[in-house]
Amino acid sequence: MKRQRIGIFKLASCDGCQLAVLNLNEELFDLAELYDIAYFREALNRSPLKQYDIALVEGSVTTERQKKEIIEIRERARFLMTIGACATAGGIQALRNWANLAEFKRQVYPSPELISVLPTSTPVSEHVYIDYELWGCPVDAEALSETLVSLMVGRRPGIPIYSLCMDCKIKGIPCVLVSQGDPCLGPVTRAGCGALCPSFGRGCFGCFGPKEGANIDALMHRFEDLKMARKDAVLLMDKMNTYAYRRTRLEQDH
Ligand code: SF4
Ligand code: SF4
Structure with a gap:
């Protein structure tokens, strides 16, 4: 070859x-x-x-x-x-x-x-x-x-296309959002890290960016239920993938 x-x-x-x-x-x-x-x-x-x-x-x-x-x-x-x-x-x-x-x-x-x-x-x-x-x-x-x-x-790469939450379920990692009430971006983030942060008892902060079809608005409402200020929820996404999370949110608003 x-x-x-x-x-x-x-x-x-x-x-x-x-x-x-x-x-x-x-x-x-x-x-x-x-x-x-x-x-x-x-x-x-x-x-x-x-x-x-x-x-x-x-x-x-x-x-x-x-x-x-x-x-x-x-x-x-x-x-x-x-x-x-x-x-x-x-x-x-x-x-x-x-x-x-x-x-x-x-x-x-x-x-x-x-x-x-x-x-x-x-x-x-x-x-x-x-x-x-x-x-x-x-x-x-x-x-x-x-x-x-x-x-x-010439084959399709075996890269996960689901959200990080799926990795937590597969690995039996307790959900920090449910069990600790900690904010976690996992539901709207691509899998890819093996759920590293949740495996250490902390929320995901979005290193792998928004997954396709991510419902960011729904997660924002969940964060509101946790009494998290909207500006803090936005700050959670304002890191290495800020442009992609903001673009996804804008697309959802239209
Ligand atoms: S800890 Fe985060 S990534 Fe894991 S299941 Fe809960 S919300 Fe999803
Ligand atoms: S900051 Fe950019 S170059 Fe550095 S590890 Fe992250 S994605 Fe890679």
Whole structure:
């Protein structure tokens, strides 16, 4: 079987998703038998090629340069897959989309005048066509490996499409929302982490983003029953997938 060329690119991100790829350890060597890892920003000192079979993109688009970069990556890749919350949903940096950017810069940087960014941080899908997306902060390395193997053999990847609550039920984890009255985003969030937070007795805070058809409004009402202020419920979603949760809520309002 011919090895396909893969490029792993980075836009605005913390590199955590690329590290998740490296954390595949021995499995990475197995993948290297299927794929020629021709470019890997975090791990290899190589120049970009003209063409790739597959581009994996970490990070959101937050600068003019990245806007051009993602178009170039798209033109060079037959198949483009976003990896992680930044690339798929804008990342935590999308918090600025609803804030005062100048004020954010002033609070965070000693020399804010040196920071040149777009007013918004947006997912890759807002700029180019994407073929597949993997959620998570960071992306789940096993899901990535499963997707790459599936692509090679031409089958649908075995990635869960149900909500996180299902994982709690499968694993017999007591529900923190029901038993402790703690707010949990699990009912509206994709499975993918193995219900890590609920297994430690705390609510999910949405690393894997809103699941398709998530009824955010219904969960908000449940939070109201718990005497949680609406602004706190919104804050719970205002993290690495804020853009996706807000977009889902807006869609539901129309
Ligand atoms: S999704 Fe999370 S881990 Fe991945 S690059 Fe963004 S902030 Fe880092
Ligand atoms: S703990 Fe959260 S994710 Fe688990 S079943 Fe309860 S609401 Fe769902």
